[in-house]
Amino acid sequence: MSDCMTLRTYVIARILLTIPMIFILLTSVFLVMRVLPGDPVQMHFEKMASPAVINQMRIQLGLDKPLYAQYFDYIVGLFRGDLGKSMQDYSSVGQQIFSAFPATLELAICSMLIAVLIGVFLGVEASKSYNRPKDHIIRIFGIVTYAIPVFFLGMILQMVFGVWLHWLPTGGRIAPGMAPTGLSLGGIHFSTGLYTVDSLLQGNLTEFGLSLKYLLLPSLTLGLVLCGIFIRLTRTNMFETMRLDFVTAAKARGLKDSTVTYRYILRNAFLPVLTMTGLQFALLLGGAVLTETTFSWPGLGRYLVDRINFRDYTAIQGAVVVFGIFVSIVSLIVDLLYAYLDPRIRL
Amino acid sequence: MKDRIFAKSSLPPISPKHCQEPLQNTEFFHKNNVSFSFSAKSYMRIELNHSATVKKLNINDVKAVSKMLAVGILIVIIAISAIGAGYYYMISRPTTSPSPTPEVTPTPATSATPLASLTPAPSSKVKDTLIIGTTDSVETCLDPANAYDFFGWEIIQSLGDSLVDYNPGSDQIVPALAASWTVSSDNLVWTFNLRQGVHFDNGSEFTANAVKYSFDRNIQINDPDGPYVGIGYGDIIKSVTVVSPYVVQFTLNYPFAAFLSLMACQASDIVDPAHAPMSNITWSINDVVQYHAGDPRASNPMGLGPYTLQNWIRTAGKDSELDLKANPNYWNASGGYPKTQNIIIKMFADQSSLALAIQSGDVDIAFRQLSSTDITSMQNKPNLKVWTGTGAFIQYLCFQEKYAPFNDSVARQAVASAINRTALVQTVFQGQAQELYCMIPIGMAGHTDSFKTWGAPDYTLTKQLLATLGYNENHKFTFDLWYESSGHYPSSAQQALVLKDSLEASGVISVNLQSLDWAGYKNARSSETMQAYIMGWYPDYIDADDYIYPFVSSSGDSWLHINYASATMDALVQNARGNTTQSVRNDLYSQINDLIAADCPIIPLYQSSAYAVTNPNVQGVYLDVTQQWRNWLVYENTG
Numbered sequence: 001m002s003d004c005m006t007l008r009t010y011v012i013a014r015i016l017l018t019i020p021m022i023f024i025l026l027t028s029v030f031l032v033m034r035v036l037p038g039d040p041v042q043m044h045f046e047k048m049a050s051p052a053v054i055n056q057m058r059i060q061l062g063l064d065k066p067l068y069a070q071y072f073d074y075i076v077g078l079f080r081g082d083l084g085k086s087m088q089d090y091s092s093v094g095q096q097i098f099s100a101f102p103a104t105l106e107l108a109i110c111s112m113l114i115a116v117l118i119g120v121f122l123g124v125e126a127s128k129s130y131n132r133p134k135d136h137i138i139r140i141f142g143i144v145t146y147a148i149p150v151f152f153l154g155m156i157l158q159m160v161f162g163v164w165l166h167w168l169p170t171g172g173r174i175a176p177g178m179a180p181t182g183l184s185l186g187g188i189h190f191s192t193g194l195y196t197v198d199s200l201l202q203g204n205l206t207e208f209g210l211s212l213k214y215l216l217l218p219s220l221t222l223g224l225v226l227c228g229i230f231i232r233l234t235r236t237n238m239f240e241t242m243r244l245d246f247v248t249a250a251k252a253r254g255l256k257d258s259t260v261t262y263r264y265i266l267r268n269a270f271l272p273v274l275t276m277t278g279l280q281f282a283l284l285l286g287g288a289v290l291t292e293t294t295f296s297w298p299g300l301g302r303y304l305v306d307r308i309n310f311r312d313y314t315a316i317q318g319a320v321v322v323f324g325i326f327v328s329i330v331s332l333i334v335d336l337l338y339a340y341l342d343p344r345i346r347l
Numbered sequence: 348m349k350d351r352i353f354a355k356s357s358l359p360p361i362s363p364k365h366c367q368e369p370l371q372n373t374e375f376f377h378k379n380n381v382s383f384s385f386s387a388k389s390y391m392r393i394e395l396n397h398s399a400t401v402k403k404l405n406i407n408d409v410k411a412v413s414k415m416l417a418v419g420i421l422i423v424i425i426a427i428s429a430i431g432a433g434y435y436y437m438i439s440r441p442t443t444s445p446s447p448t449p450e451v452t453p454t455p456a457t458s459a460t461p462l463a464s465l466t467p468a469p470s471s472k473v474k475d476t477l478i479i480g481t482t483d484s485v486e487t488c489l490d491p492a493n494a495y496d497f498f499g500w501e502i503i504q505s506l507g508d509s510l511v512d513y514n515p516g517s518d519q520i521v522p523a524l525a526a527s528w529t530v531s532s533d534n535l536v537w538t539f540n541l542r543q544g545v546h547f548d549n550g551s552e553f554t555a556n557a558v559k560y561s562f563d564r565n566i567q568i569n570d571p572d573g574p575y576v577g578i579g580y581g582d583i584i585k586s587v588t589v590v591s592p593y594v595v596q597f598t599l600n601y602p603f604a605a606f607l608s609l610m611a612c613q614a615s616d617i618v619d620p621a622h623a624p625m626s627n628i629t630w631s632i633n634d635v636v637q638y639h640a641g642d643p644r645a646s647n648p649m650g651l652g653p654y655t656l657q658n659w660i661r662t663a664g665k666d667s668e669l670d671l672k673a674n675p676n677y678w679n680a681s682g683g684y685p686k687t688q689n690i691i692i693k694m695f696a697d698q699s700s701l702a703l704a705i706q707s708g709d710v711d712i713a714f715r716q717l718s719s720t721d722i723t724s725m726q727n728k729p730n731l732k733v734w735t736g737t738g739a740f741i742q743y744l745c746f747q748e749k750y751a752p753f754n755d756s757v758a759r760q761a762v763a764s765a766i767n768r769t770a771l772v773q774t775v776f777q778g779q780a781q782e783l784y785c786m787i788p789i790g791m792a793g794h795t796d797s798f799k800t801w802g803a804p805d806y807t808l809t810k811q812l813l814a815t816l817g818y819n820e821n822h823k824f825t826f827d828l829w830y831e832s833s834g835h836y837p838s839s840a841q842q843a844l845v846l847k848d849s850l851e852a853s854g855v856i857s858v859n860l861q862s863l864d865w866a867g868y869k870n871a872r873s874s875e876t877m878q879a880y881i882m883g884w885y886p887d888y889i890d891a892d893d894y895i896y897p898f899v900s901s902s903g904d905s906w907l908h909i910n911y912a913s914a915t916m917d918a919l920v921q922n923a924r925g926n927t928t929q930s931v932r933n934d935l936y937s938q939i940n941d942l943i944a945a946d947c948p949i950i951p952l953y954q955s956s957a958y959a960v961t962n963p964n965v966q967g968v969y970l971d972v973t974q975q976w977r978n979w980l981v982y983e984n985t986g
Contacts, residue, residue, distance in 0.1 A: 036866075036867070037863065037866070037867035037870050037871065038863075038864070038865075038866025038867045038869070038870050039866070039869070039870050039873075040866075042866070042869040042870055042873055043865075043866055043869065044571070044572050050905070053571040053576055054571075056571045057571045057572070060571070060632075086664060088486075088487075088664065089486065089487045089488070089638075089664055090487075090637070091637070091638065091664065095640070096663045096664050097663065099640070099661075099662050099663055100662050100663035103662065137422075140420070140422075140423065144423055155699060155703070158700075158703045158707075159703070162703060162707040162709070163703060163706045163707045166707060166708065169707070169709050170700065170703040170704050170707045170709055171695055171696070171700045171703065171704055171709070172667070172693060172695075172709075173667070176478055176668055176670070176691040176693055177658070177668075177670060177691060179660065179668075292696065293696040293697055293700075294696070294697075294699070294700065295696075295700065296667075296694065296695040296696040296697075296700045297696075298662035298663060298665065298667050299663075300663070302663070302665070302696060303663035303664065303665070306664070306665065307664075309833050309864060309865060309866060310866065311866040315664075
């Protein structure tokens, strides 16, 4: 009973702590962007603009107000759920971010799946063959994939599978004209924005297959780069756990090697891997800009970089707020999972 | 802390009689809880043995580790070499046959009637859908009142039409929605006789009212972001009058020689009043037709062009796909246009992605932007065709003349004499650009190679000029050269490096390279803190005026912040602007070019060429000085 109350208190405290964290983040970004050289007003004028026109644009973008007024206007808007209007094209920042988010989420989920599956499997195999050839080869593989620049690996895969073999497309999220629209039932339209899910909701297996085809190369690229972390982490933790007495006890009791490895050792060694998974997933939700650029994947990473280049203050602030919330949610979920898996962890 | 959860399982208990050895290692015992005490004794013995075994093994394994590591590294090196060799042999190895020359766009015979000289495709079958890949994106919207970007204009051109147009392959003005026109003797009143029987895509008839509506609307909206402010439509056009249902008259504030070129640019395209309504009693910026997700018709105020907009997918402010479908009401449909019924435009994040897409066949055409190296490598590929034509994009070097050292024209002339344009074009662009010795591009009326007077380069002249200012090999003329570093212009860093090399090769100049991203660069330009900086220019309309007025006239060049002013230049520019006799204009621009070369407020560097890469069966690509991409002319034979 007392453990449940502690956990509940912990969750509430974490949620409440997210609010000041977001504000600190937002304030820092607000100030940093305005200190950086570059003016979003100037960005609107490629060529000629008179001072009167520039001033008109400044008023239009709300940049004529004092800094504190701009800040408080933005905070008030946030409380109303309004992330503001882009200074580049005047459209809703919230709509822009959430139009890019499904693409980022889809890529993040698939990449993490590949990274964890490959990384954990190879890490386990390496730990079982500690200091033997298999271990060294797997370690080298992990180092190489982690060290290789993601855009380079992406381009290699595009060349091999796209240009030479013509097996997979080289970029984009779906074939032209084939974007799934989701489920329409009785006038109600439901769409997640995740092409794999939407195509299944529509019952269109062709589109499902296509969405997987387009998703494969970017998630494989990102997954291979990230799996290096999981290989090393799993291997190290597996090896440390293997040396403990309860493992020896389990082996001494005649349990099968696979049972000892996966049910006893891996389960205990998995907790740090889980933490890393959560952290990496949270980072990926902010957008993997290099992968998105290499594969022309319309995600949040490219969006944020474009907006930083334009000095689109509103869009940058909005993206940072949303990203901060994502990270908080994911780290809270990871902590809760930690507490669930490890009864010793009580808060 | 190495505490671990003891795995819960139904393990058989160990009889205490097996726990024979007393616990020796107190520290070890304290690391475990009491419930493990019996087990700990026997396990401790095993643990110690295991540690001893492990210790023994480690010594022997050191050599094995090194050997395995070396083997592993060797495997990786072999793998990378194999990939690299495979790439070289399969992709980029030059063939023994002579390199095919890039396809030169054919110049059709000129004619008073648009497209009459462009013979329709032969009776063989034409592909129904073409996919075009590009790295561009519509910056804001497709409303001529606001759209002021290259790609936005390209799409507007496919969806709408203007009173006049350029003959593909040249800068000759030909009729479009206007069948003919006249100009008054004082060059102030232009009267256009409209083509009759033309309809918008919704079936409503195109009349002079639509022309007046479009221009009145766009001028009154007065979007500070848009071309009507940027180009100065409101300053040029005094009024638009409907003379009769098919006759419209423009009265200008002053004679403007480039007026027809202005009418041919996409900002002058006619909107459909039904899809560009007024929301209040007067026009305002809120009336600009913006992008509406999922509703392409509401996102597009055009309706007279060869295509209609079927789909426009934009994610996070960047386009990912545009689908165009042939407009059955297009006034020139009887001429067989558009040649291809459906055009899908697919966006790519960068040049490399686009290059890979055209090579893999994911797209049929790749246009803007491809890197020089990719274009060079694709010229040798039998499954690709490279098209080239004259470009209109130029880059130039600006000087801040507000303060030293470039407030002195001799310093600017010295720099002009030390620039090696050949090195720039060959090294950075691999010959895919043209050396430019005049602000007016090659191929445009008014072009003269005035900057050749400074050599290409002439270091003796450089030394002489700088000697008059007290500089020599021991006391070099030093200045900061700025370039933008975020990819806004092509290969900016490489250009700056080549320029630095060529200037320092004179022996009397020392250059410090500085860079900023585009936003910071524009800020620095406005703050006038850069001594010398590289800029670029895409034309608004195809006329020498658009390459002169914004740069060297005191009323037009304030945006450049070079602080150059010359009464003589202003007078020449105004004369050239207002004189509609081409021979007189040519003479005036010749004088202007000579004066620019003498004063060196800016130095032209190079003029881009336009490139497109297609699969071998694509036809109808016209790349010319107008920089227009005409979707309605391209097609692919399948038969």
